Structure formats: structure tokens, C-alpha cells
Amino acid sequence: MSSVKPNTSTPVLEHDQVADNTAGYVANFSVKESPILRLKKLLHTYPIAAPSIVLLLAIFGFSLLIGNRFLHPFNLSLILQQVTIIGVIGVAQTLIILTAGIDLSVGAIMVLCSVVMGRMAIDLGLEAWLALALGISVGALAGFINGLLITRLKIPPFIATLGSWNVFFAINLWYSKSETIRSQDISSIAPLLQWTGETINFFGARLTYGSLLMLGLFFLIWYALNWTSWGRHVYATGDDPDAARLAGIQTNRILMSVYVLAGIVCAVGAWVLIGRIGSISPQAGYTANLDSITAVVIGGCSLFGGRGSIYGTLIGALVVGVFRNGLALAGVDVLWQEFTVGILIILAVGVDQWIRRGTA
């Protein structure tokens, strides 16, 4: 120590220690808790509340309007059948939207997988279970390709899947030669593919194995998201990828696993699709990608990632199903069903934005 004079006075500064003596808050806002504000807080704490309330109100409203015809177990199970495909594809879409991505190719993956399953079993004469397994592998491969585009080439998910949507759909048309595989052929050669369409009677309700498969899938993914490290990492990656990376999460690996899993779920959707329509058509399920986004959004998932729940998507799909079914039973034109779904989407996102403002 040469040229510096020592400083003997104590360097501990007291200037901000006076803050310790002040009250325990920096500023105090006396806000009267209005009912609106309380509702907002409730919806913010329980994002599932809004779609649940809409679902209950819709069921209540339609039962008043239509009566027993709507509430009959058969009709309710019909609604469940009608939302099964969207529900399954919605599971895949939820996983991806939780990571702040979006997948426009889910519908195309599903159709491609159904065609692969059908042609393997019918044209090549493979065992049905093997055809099914091959179809699921194709789904996984398609998801893997999406994942590569997004994690390695850093293409935004919207663009990557917009491209792969067209590519997968074109491959599907080429591979199927744009021909439909007839229902009779499937039921005589590979009835396993139609198993998801078989029904069991349950107090007058007709549940399909496909619907049960969908519910099982929801439970499985719910468990994975909420009770495993992987699930926490999916949320963290979608919430703030940089923070997740610094916490030691390999975000690219998580993203990859999510896209591959989504591809597999879409392939399961293909199986459900075959059961639902009986035949295998390269033109079927064309609207599944946008419908699945609808279900996820109405279910309260944030498109910015990291927020939302898997069962929200189930409720979102049911809301759409109940509105379509109820309006149809009430004799309303299909056109107005579409109109209503459109309004629901806008309302869902509007409410989401409103909840986020000022309660964080």
C-alpha cells in the first residue's frame, strides 16, 4: 500500500438504515375491494374458473332452452364423442402452447398417421397392432422434425409448423394417392383400428373407447405436467426460457420432448379419428389444428407460454362441444355456431388480458 492514505473512519453507511424504522411498506394504496376486483383476483388465482363458469352457464342455459333432449345421457355422451378428436389434439396443442409455441401441423400429422396406419394394415397386410405402432412412430418422427426446425434452425414455431403443415399434408395426399380406405375393408381386415369407435353403454350414455382414451390421455399428461420434474421444466421453459436455462434446464431438450410427445399424441388422435369416422380419408380432420387452438385458448392457456392447465383444454373443448350441440338442437343454423365459437375465442382472450392487467 503506497500512495493511498488510510481511512480510519467506519465506512458503514447509516444513510439508508433509517429505512428500517419506517413502516413496513413503501407506499400504501387504500383500494376498496370492489366485487369486480375480487372476481378478477379469483380468476387470476384460478385460471380454470372462467371456462368452468362458462361451461356450467352454457349447460344450464341450454337445459332451460331445450330441456330434457339436451340433458339426456345419450346426448351428453354424444357431446363427449364429438369433442374427442379435438380433445386429443388439444392435449398436444396445450403442451406446445405451454412452451410459448404453437403447432399448426397437428391436424396434418393426425391425418398422415391415420393414412399410414390404414395403408400398412390394409394394403401391406401388416398386423393391426404393428400398423398402429408404425403410425405412432410416424407421429413421433413428424414431431421430431418440427422440434429440429424450432430448436436447431431457430425457426419460430408458427412459421416452422406452417411449413411442415403443408409438407405433411402433401406427403399425406401423395402416400394415400388421395384415396379413401373404406370402412368395410378396415373392419374386415384390421378391426383394431376401429376399436376406438366401439361403444359401451353406461346408464343410457354411449361412451366410446376413444372418449375413454382421451380422458386417460388427459389424466396422464396432467400427471406428467404437475407431478414430474419434466412437467415443471415445461412450464419454466415456456414462462421464461432464459431463467430456465440459468436454473440448469436444457430448454432445447425440453422443447424437443414436447414436440415429439405432441406428435405421438396426434398419432393417438389418428387412431381415435379412424374409430370416429370408420373410414380413413386423407381429407378428414382438416380443421383439427385451428379447433385445437380454440379449445386451448378457451381453456385459459396463455399463448405467451408457461400459464394454463391441461384440464382447461378439456373444459375448453367441452364448451365448444356444448355450444355447437346446443345450438344445433335448438335448430340454429351451422353458420351461427361458427359465429358463436368465434365470439367465444375473442371473449376468452379478452378476459385473459383483462385478468392479467393490474393483478400481477
Added chain:
Amino acid sequence: MSIDYQQTPVLKASGLVKRYGSVTAIDNADFELYPGEILAVIGDNGAGKSSLIKALSGALVPDEGEVWLDGQKVVLNTPMEARELGIETVYQNLAVSPALNIADNLYLGREIRKPGFLGKYLRMLDKKAMEHNAKAKMTELGLLTIQNMSQAVESLSGGQRQGVAVARSALFGSKVVIMDEPTAALGVKESRRVLNLIKEVRDRGLPIVLISHNMPHVFEVADRIHIHRLGKCAGIVTPQSHSMSDAVAIMTGAMEIEAA
């Protein structure tokens, strides 16, 4: 608090060099951290202190030089490797995931699984254990105001969030905790809490590297101050031996001191 500067440094670096094209961010820098101390690292913008810290936390691999942890030569290629060796880093802004709750954040990337079948085959998380440990750690560090471990981090104030990040480093850091500007985004009162927290962690035996722009904070908590200038250590002072203006003078080159 007396620290024995004769013993082996916990973390030591010698002759570190990092070049970015024609810019030399770290120019033959040395660094030593002793057990039980708070070492502040100060320096002007662009002095290369964040590059130095990145080299010590594994976020950057130096072109030349050696890093020693507890007398053992180590190579830190990624933050994960540094973390596995017991070097925890608290980052300024990117500390936590806002939508996850406190317990999830504390254990993010290092979750505890349930014992037995559930954990081994179903890979089920032991949420109870994590919440329990999280609460114990927060209480130990005096963060009693946060009671509910299943509360989302976004509902906490800035200081409380920083508290969560510090608690995480204290929970897992076995050798060294590096804190990058922990008080930069906080108000006066919140800064105080975090500073007390830092001292608390030090008193529990973990040495701390504190990077800060805030001279009063540095002079209050640091045992020694490493002044970085032009990519290397311009000198090491203590709050007792030098005043704040001396430190600023050394930092800006207005005053010279023999390298320690």
C-alpha cells in the same frame, strides 16, 4: 470477523485471458476468494468484471488461465458444471420463473422425487418435502414474511424474489455463491433486506462474491474489495484501509495502488 488469508483460497483464478476479436475483455486477470469472506468486485462499465464473473461461474470459457477450487484445478465449461462443483450464481434479472411457485423455483432443475415405487418408476415429485425444506430455508434466512411456499413468485415484491434466488443459492451452493448486482433493481428498504440476507449467508460459512455498482452497499458488507480496471485486478482494498473515493479513484485510474 477475522478471515485467515494464509489458508488456501476457496476459489482462485490466475492469468485469465478472454479475447473477443480485437477486444480483450479479460487481460491476464487474477482472482482470489477466501473462506468465510464477502469479496466485492467493483469496476467501471466495460472493465471486464462481468466477463471475469462469467469465467468463474462457467458461463464463459477463458482462452487462457487456470481456475482453482479448494486448491484443485478445475475447468468450468458450462454453468451446470460450476453448479455441480458447488458454485452457485444469483443473476440480476433472470433469477426466477414468475409463474412457478416458490418451492418449485427453489428446486427448479433439482427436484426431489418421492421415495420408493412412486418416485422411481412414476417419477413422482415429493412436493411436500420440497415445500417443507423451502419453508425451513426461508425461515432460516429470515425471510419469514413469505409464508406460503405454493405462492407464485410473480406475486412477490422484487426484494422477495431476489430473496428466493438467494435462498436457492444458499440451499445448494456448497462452496461459493456469486451474486451479480443483487440490489440493482431494488428500493432502499428491499436492498437492506437483501444485504442482511447476504451477510446471513456469509455467517453460515459460505463465501460470497458480490458484484455491485453501489459503493455504500459494497463498503457496508464487503470484507475485501477487488477493484477491476482494464480487464485486470487494479488492486484489492478493504473498507477499513480505503475510503469510497479512494476506491472510485482506483477504479477510474486516477489513483494507483500496487497490485495485491
